[in-house]
Amino acid sequence: MTNDLEDMLTIKNLHATVDGKEILKGINLEVKPGEIHAIMGPNGSGKSTLANVLAGHENFEVTEGEVTFLNENLLEQAAEDRARNGLFLSFQYPIEIPGVSMVNFMKTAVNEQRKHRGLEPLKASQFLKMMEEKKKVVEISSQLTNRSVNEGFSGGEKKRNEIFQMAMLEPKLAILDETDSGLDIDALRVVANGVNTLKSPENATIVVTHYQRLLEYIVPDYVHVLYNGRIVKSAGKELAYELEEKGYDWLKNEVEH
Amino acid sequence: MTEQDKILEKVTNEEYKYGFVTEIEQDIIEKGLSEDVVRIISAKKEEPEWMLDFRLKAFRKWQEMKQPNWAYLKIPPIDYQSISYYAAPKKKPQLDSLDEVDPELIDTFNKLGIPLEEQKHLAGVAVDAVMDSVSVKTTFKETLAEKGIIFCSFSEAVKEFPDLVKKHLGKAVPYADNYFAALNSSVFSDGSFCYIPKGVRCPMELSTYFRINAANTGQFERTLIVADDDSYVSYLEGCTAPQRDENQLHAAVVEIIAMERAEVKYSTVQNWYPGDKNGKGGIYNFVTKRGICRGDHSKISWTQVETGSAVTWKYPSCVLLGDHSKGEFYSVALTNNHQQADTGSKMIHIGKNTRSIIVSKGISAGVSSNAYRGLVKVAKNADNARNFSQCDSLLLGDRCGAHTFPYIECANKSAILEHEATTSKISEDQIFYCNQRGIDTEDAVGMIVNGYAKEVLNKLPMEFAVEAQKLLAISLEGSVG
Numbered sequence: 001m002t003n004d005l006e007d008m009l010t011i012k013n014l015h016a017t018v019d020g021k022e023i024l025k026g027i028n029l030e031v032k033p034g035e036i037h038a039i040m041g042p043n044g045s046g047k048s049t050l051a052n053v054l055a056g057h058e059n060f061e062v063t064e065g066e067v068t069f070l071n072e073n074l075l076e077q078a079a080e081d082r083a084r085n086g087l088f089l090s091f092q093y094p095i096e097i098p099g100v101s102m103v104n105f106m107k108t109a110v111n112e113q114r115k116h117r118g119l120e121p122l123k124a125s126q127f128l129k130m131m132e133e134k135k136k137v138v139e140i141s142s143q144l145t146n147r148s149v150n151e152g153f154s155g156g157e158k159k160r161n162e163i164f165q166m167a168m169l170e171p172k173l174a175i176l177d178e179t180d181s182g183l184d185i186d187a188l189r190v191v192a193n194g195v196n197t198l199k200s201p202e203n204a205t206i207v208v209t210h211y212q213r214l215l216e217y218i219v220p221d222y223v224h225v226l227y228n229g230r231i232v233k234s235a236g237k238e239l240a241y242e243l244e245e246k247g248y249d250w251l252k253n254e255v256e257h
Numbered sequence: 258m259t260e261q262d263k264i265l266e267k268v269t270n271e272e273y274k275y276g277f278v279t280e281i282e283q284d285i286i287e288k289g290l291s292e293d294v295v296r297i298i299s300a301k302k303e304e305p306e307w308m309l310d311f312r313l314k315a316f317r318k319w320q321e322m323k324q325p326n327w328a329y330l331k332i333p334p335i336d337y338q339s340i341s342y343y344a345a346p347k348k349k350p351q352l353d354s355l356d357e358v359d360p361e362l363i364d365t366f367n368k369l370g371i372p373l374e375e376q377k378h379l380a381g382v383a384v385d386a387v388m389d390s391v392s393v394k395t396t397f398k399e400t401l402a403e404k405g406i407i408f409c410s411f412s413e414a415v416k417e418f419p420d421l422v423k424k425h426l427g428k429a430v431p432y433a434d435n436y437f438a439a440l441n442s443s444v445f446s447d448g449s450f451c452y453i454p455k456g457v458r459c460p461m462e463l464s465t466y467f468r469i470n471a472a473n474t475g476q477f478e479r480t481l482i483v484a485d486d487d488s489y490v491s492y493l494e495g496c497t498a499p500q501r502d503e504n505q506l507h508a509a510v511v512e513i514i515a516m517e518r519a520e521v522k523y524s525t526v527q528n529w530y531p532g533d534k535n536g537k538g539g540i541y542n543f544v545t546k547r548g549i550c551r552g553d554h555s556k557i558s559w560t561q562v563e564t565g566s567a568v569t570w571k572y573p574s575c576v577l578l579g580d581h582s583k584g585e586f587y588s589v590a591l592t593n594n595h596q597q598a599d600t601g602s603k604m605i606h607i608g609k610n611t612r613s614i615i616v617s618k619g620i621s622a623g624v625s626s627n628a629y630r631g632l633v634k635v636a637k638n639a640d641n642a643r644n645f646s647q648c649d650s651l652l653l654g655d656r657c658g659a660h661t662f663p664y665i666e667c668a669n670k671s672a673i674l675e676h677e678a679t680t681s682k683i684s685e686d687q688i689f690y691c692n693q694r695g696i697d698t699e700d701a702v703g704m705i706v707n708g709y710a711k712e713v714l715n716k717l718p719m720e721f722a723v724e725a726q727k728l729l730a731i732s733l734e735g736s737v738g
Binding site: 108 | 690694708
């Protein structure tokens with residue numbers, strides 16, 4: 001018998017294409033509860049593709065491989081079911097939805113998840129109380145949560161809003177896609193602080209990033225380097241420093257020779 | 258077909274839930290239209306001579322007129338001789354007591370969510386229910402009478418309050434106004450009449466519920482609302498029809514007269530049967546709605562949510578006669594599958610310091626066509642007129658169409674007229690973002706569409722707003738997915 005708790009995410013030989021072009025060329029990765037994995041790599045290496053494939057974006061076609069999430073076949077699940085089962089993607093470019101209030105959006109999302117898990121929907125008062133609590137985690141102001149989803153938010157506000165939503169949905173697995181891009185140092189600290197506060201032995205985080213900077217605040221257990229659609233090197237957090245120092249060319253040379 | 262199209266294709270296919278037919282004995286006259294038919298209708302309704310005269314004048318005018326073809330609509334030729342112009346439930350309700358109404362009819366309105374028993378009724382809404390050509394029951398009549406408010410069927414008003422009807426009938430919409438208004442004026446069956454006396458604020462929402470039931474009949478109802486000096490009324494109108502393969506004709510007229518400082522708010526949720534996914538059947542909806550702000554400082558506000566009908570031709574308008582009077586038009590028009598809508602508003606500024614607002618939100622899905630057509634007219638002496646118009650279009654998928662035809666005629670230099678327009682699409686990214694938060698595609702589209710229409714939905718009375726939100730979501734089910 002396998003231990004259910006041990007198995008969070010297992011990716012085996014994952015290949016994916018977009019518009020017929022192969023981007024992921026055999027990814028293998030195992031993530032256990034309580035772990036933080038960083039996926040690094042140069043532009044165009046397939047980092048965001050991996051994040052989107054896991055979240056179920058229909059523009060990407062999985063051509064080969066297996067992915068299990070909480071012991072179930074992830075690839076068979078619709079995007080909304082992946083989310084309801086506890087997979088969360090913090091978007092690199094959060095989407096604006098004019099006219100839909102953050103409150104309405106989050107209430108629908110939270111209650112859909114509860115329904116999926118056989119729970120009663122939250123009452124308005126319970127929900128608003130929850131919002132108040134979670135807002136503190138990311139130091140987000142009511143001015144933002146009273147507006148339409150991401151509409152007119154600055155880049156930093158959008159990223160903060162992603163982490164706020166993560167706090168509300170309490171995912172088992174959070175994938176942060178370039179959450180640090182476009183953030184100034186203060187916003188970076190707030191976002192990282194939010195992620196660390198939400199961390200528990202039961203959940204796991206995959207941090208997708210180009211720079212080592214975020215990893216000073218969110219300390220990974222493992223660092224993987226993605227290059228040309230494959231993970232070419234995995235090690236502890238010290239790998240991030242090595243990359244920062246030597247750049248990606250060093251690895252390219254290592255892979256290609 | 259792209260993913261986006263597949264998504265959009267799925268959300269618009271829910272069945273029309275009001276499509277049932279009530280088995281009830283009908284008194285239907287022979288198909289066809291002639292002066293005799295007009296006389297028969299008038300006789301059946303035991304009308305006075307002046308009413309018959311009005312009908313006959315209208316009919317003679319109608320015969321000289323041609324069906325207008327300027328709208329952005331493709332309408333197959335309508336054979337006006339193949340329609341029956343009068344149908345009524347056979348058991349003539351006496352309107353005094355609910356016990357005398359056919360139980361089948363009560364059941365029908367219950368199914369539609371319009372219970373006629375007053376005690377069970379939504380608090381604060383008085384209903385006049387019109388089935389086919391006859392007003393079935395008006396609720397809360399006595400409560401309203403205490404305040405001097407008259408709210409009854411049109412036929413009853415002709416008998417009981419002939420002076421009021423005679424004074425105002427045809428003033429906002431003259432019988433010769435247009436082809437469909439002339440048709441309505443000659444054969445109108447019934448409808449609602451409402452009079453709010455001086456200084457009275459109507460304590461509850463007044464509501465008319467229209468239902469077409471009989472096959473091969475047209476429905477031609479007529480509503481007249483008169484708000485005397487310093488009065489206020491909020492009026493609601495809802496409508497449904499059974500699902501039938503043939504098209505059915507609906508040509509209504511609504512007239513509103515607002516006297517000094519009076520305010521009338523008129524809200525419609527139009528949900529006539531839209532036809533099936535292939536464009537078969539559905540109601541042809543040709544409606545003339547016009548209000549006159551006769552008194553100074555008077556106000557008329559139209560709010561409409563249009564989701565039904567195969568064809569909609571409708572331009573609720575305001576004639577701003579009184580100084581400082583105000584006209585408003587808030588509209589959400591949704592077309593799906595093969596539906597066509599050409600709708601908008603006319604604001605005619607005649608008095609001084611008059612103001613008007615037009616907010617139109619079109620939503621097109623499937624292979625439908627959705628046009629906004631509006632006229633803002635400022636007369637020579639209408640000093641300091643102001644208009645703000647906003648026309649937004651939301652497209653779902655790439656096989657539907659949105660069109661805007663705004664007209665401005667301005668004869669006074671002091672006028673300030675503004676027009677804003679936007680066109681947008683629901684993007685695949687927006688839907689994926691919602692999916693990723695656990696919200697499925699249908700709910701996501703419903704949420705986005707309601708968000709888009711919120712500005713207008715907020716203008717509806719509470720009960721109606723909730724209903725309208727659901728209706729928008731249902732009307733789009735299957736168009737995305």
